[in-house]
Amino acid sequence: MTRLKRPPYSRLEVHLLREGIVESIHQGEVVVADDRGRILAVAGDPETVSFMRSSMKPFQALAVTSTGVMERFDLNDKDLAIVCSSHQGKIEQARQVFNILWRSDIEPSYLKCPIPEGKDSALQHNCSGKHAGMLAVCQQRNWDLDTYFHRSNPVQQLILNKVAELLCIPGAEIMTARDDCGVPTYALELGQMATLYAKLASGNSIDLERIVRAMTHHPTMVAGEGAFDTELMNLTDGMLVSKSGAEGIQCIGNIGQNMGLAIKILDGAKRAKYATAIHVLKQMGWITPTVAENLGDKFLRIDDYRRLEVAGELCLL
Known part of the structure; x- marks a missing residue:
């Protein structure tokens, strides 16, 4: 990834306006990178x-896509999409997860993820x-099912190595910690996150291309x-691939331009990351005014009295 030798640029601010008066302010940091890490x-x-x-x-x-699991257990793109998901626990979604387990004879x-409250x-x-x-993957490779969520399990080591390979760094340099669901998550620079999404969108990897197709088709x-x-x-008809993360993380890949976008809202506010994403996508020309308006209706107007507004612009390098 290209290292900047300049001081940090101004952050974006997301203002919560109550009848036009600023009530709260969130700060956000944003990076756009290409698939070479620039x-x-x-x-x-x-x-x-x-x-x-x-x-x-x-x-x-x-x-899943790099080990032959899809072919071994006859999984399809809808199964792969749910593997990439943060779903809402609807019946159709839960059934899709069950389909993966049923076909894999598990x-x-x-499952070591918690049972959600009220579910x-x-x-x-x-x-x-x-x-x-x-x-x-553990079933296909005869790895231990009981410890699949442990850092030491081969499936977690496989994932770590794949991410490290994409970033061209040793896996030992990547900090890990338990996510809320129990499996490892990684601490990365925003520029590295943007680079990963640029690589996801680039079409240069068959395994990643299949993941993009599954997400954008389902x-x-x-x-x-x-x-x-x-x-x-x-709304973007498969030109953008998007995945949210908790604590103010939002990442998007532009499939037509081999570029990736990473957002971090410093206080972790979900509402602010969506407002920031719409603002940045408009500035970068990744969405049309019509798409921006449709998204704004859903994610900028909170109710009759409150709306979100983003102040500041990206510095194009």
Whole structure:
């Protein structure tokens, strides 16, 4: 990744306006990079480190696409989309997760993600697809199913090595910690996150290309009706691939331009990352005014009295 020798650029600010009066302010940092790791635009510090959280899921899915698991267990793109998902626990989504386990001859009791509050099964957890994918790889490779979520399990080492290979760094340099669902997540610089999404969008890897196709062809599996990722991918007809992460992380890849975008809202606010994404996508010309308006209706206007507005611009390098 290209290193900047300049001080950090100004951050973006997301203002919550109540009848036009600023009530709250969130700060955000943004990086746009290409698939060679060159930083093309920035707001804030591109070397800010944060856990990538669920925005890592398309790359954790490489364990599924690179090992022959899809062919071995006759899985399809809809199954792969749910592996990449942070879904809403709807019946159709939970059934898709179950389909992966059923075809892989794995009991749902092996899922180590928690049962969500008010739900009946771990299948309804928003990370259950990712867990099912990891279990399927362990089944195919005869790796231990009971410890699939441990850092030391070969499936987690496989994922770590895949990410390190994409970033051209040793895996030992990547900091890991347990995500809320129990499996490892990685702490990366924003510029590295943007580079990963540029590589995801580049089409230079068959395994990544298959993941993009699954996500863009089945966006409802990736999140759900009304969710930002699903709405964005639906409105852009497969030109953008999008995946949210917790604590203010949002990553997007531009398939036509081999570019990636990473956003971190410093206080972790979900509402602010969506507003920032719309603002940046408009500035970069990645969405049309019509798409921006449709997204704004859903994610900028909170109610009759409150709306979100982003101040500041990316610095194009």
